[in-house]
Amino acid sequence: MARSFITALRALPVWLYVVLLYGFIFLPVGVLVLFSFQESRLPIPPFNGPSLRWYEAVFADARLMAALGNSIAVALTSSLAAVVLGFLAAYSLARHRLPGAALLQGFLTAPLTVSYLIIAMGLLITFNQLGVPKSLLTVGIGHVVINLPLCFAILYSQMGAHQANIERAARDLGAREWQVLGLVTVPMLWPALFASFFLSVTFSWDEFIIAFMVSRFDVTLPVEIWSMLRTGLNPKTNAIGSFVFLISIATVLVLDLVVFRSRKA
């Protein structure tokens, strides 16, 4: 009895550390979510909820809802484009001997190392030079720029010699090139394709700097939230922030369930 008490005592610092660590990471989010249920006009203690009035306000706000729709549209289409382009680039580099392949691969993954701010400035200058008006399209293009290298890297890593041999087997059994791609390569890489798509969606969903710099009248949700914050804190910003967080978590969960469960299977 005394012995188990001592063991428990010894484990105490470990638990303390765990609590502090997770507290450090999740406390801000927890506070954000908690005060989104605040009854009064200020998201500061004391908490006097719970109330759903700010959520009601969020869903009644036409500008926020428009921004939400824009965010979803940009996330889905830019991620789809990034996955398709990343797949094609990975397939060509993994399956064909190209001149300067190492250089091409380097250029494809290089944007991963560049800060979003620099990418955003580069895009802004380029769009200005080309006379492309700032819009959701330019935001989407920006998100393809940041997500394409990621999709490429994930998919390229899944196209090893073993996969190449499986494609060879399909050809050997009479499959034409489009059948190899459609019946073997893509289905075989399905988990990786799915993972890169959902990661791209979460990155695009959260992205602020590029979306802020290359958009104008139609904006995405993070940009709309930023303009709300300029007028000061209120529980409505907490509510929409919690909502954004919820969507991110849901996406990651879907990714985890679909991809990792199919890996195990």
Added chain:
Amino acid sequence: MSTPAVEFRNIAMRFGEKVALQDIDLSIEEGSFVVLLGPSGGGKTTLLNILGGFLQPSAGQVLIDGRDVTQVAPARRPTTTVFQDYALFPHMSIAANVGFGLRMRGVPKAQRVPRVEKALEMVGLGHTALRRIHELSGGQRQRIALARALVVEPSVLLLDEPLGALDMKLRRQMQEELKAIQKRVGTTFVHVTHDQEEAMAIGDVIVVMNDGSIEDRGTPERIYLQPASRFAANFMGENNLIEGQATRSEGSCVAVTTPIGDFTVPGTAHNGARVALSLRPEHLHPDAGQGRVSLGQGSVIEAGFFGTHHQCTVTLDTLDAPLKLRLPQKRLVQVGETLALHADPADMVLLTR
């Protein structure tokens, strides 16, 4: 004579500077089980890839059933392959894997199902059709790969070291099964391996390859008992090669002078030519007998019991390289023991290459 199933005409293959194959002329009879045997880098897999259409030869022609297929893509050749890593489709059921080739050939589903079932039964896995690949053991995957390749009824089945990943016992069992299945379906099998025991166990014909050329081809018995070159003599089973010089020809025999004596053996060689005599370990005896001549005394430096025999290594004062020999199961032998060595010149094989 009927058209050979496969004919290689003057095939050469170069990868940049490196010559992988040269002057390959080989014809393979329909319905035979041919084994391409050789060390890694010997060119056997390259030749198989040329036959499957995965590589274009730098020169020469490939004919299958008399038709020139040198320029034909793998998908349109009457060949299928069992790959070393099986290369099964991980996202498909077993039935879908086996039926893939038929589907690509436009066989309607109603006809595919019974053919897939038949192929699965042939490899003894009739009950697994709906399972997925990852539920199978290595040996079972091997069989699925075989069923998948055979169900489309290819003219030639290519096997690229298919048993390499299996453990010894399973490998022996699969060898027997492969042989039995080949006899049953009557398809021409071309099998690549570096395991000479496997080659002898399953091949009707063995083609010994080294350094991009064919060293020898023939039945396992012929290659083992009458190898055509030093390489073939050494690669197929344990052997002793005794270097010597041809001194004169006597009809269909040649007298050869070696450090362990002069022998007259069947064959032809120019006078003065450097030749070698192949003398299998089981043809060296510790006692004199009919037809045997003495090779001198040797001292045992290594001895091991192999169940059916004792294998020893013996050094002779007259010879640089030690000799390997086999002693009967019940003849006890110790390291350091001196043995008198005898052999029948009729067991020696003259090697001029």
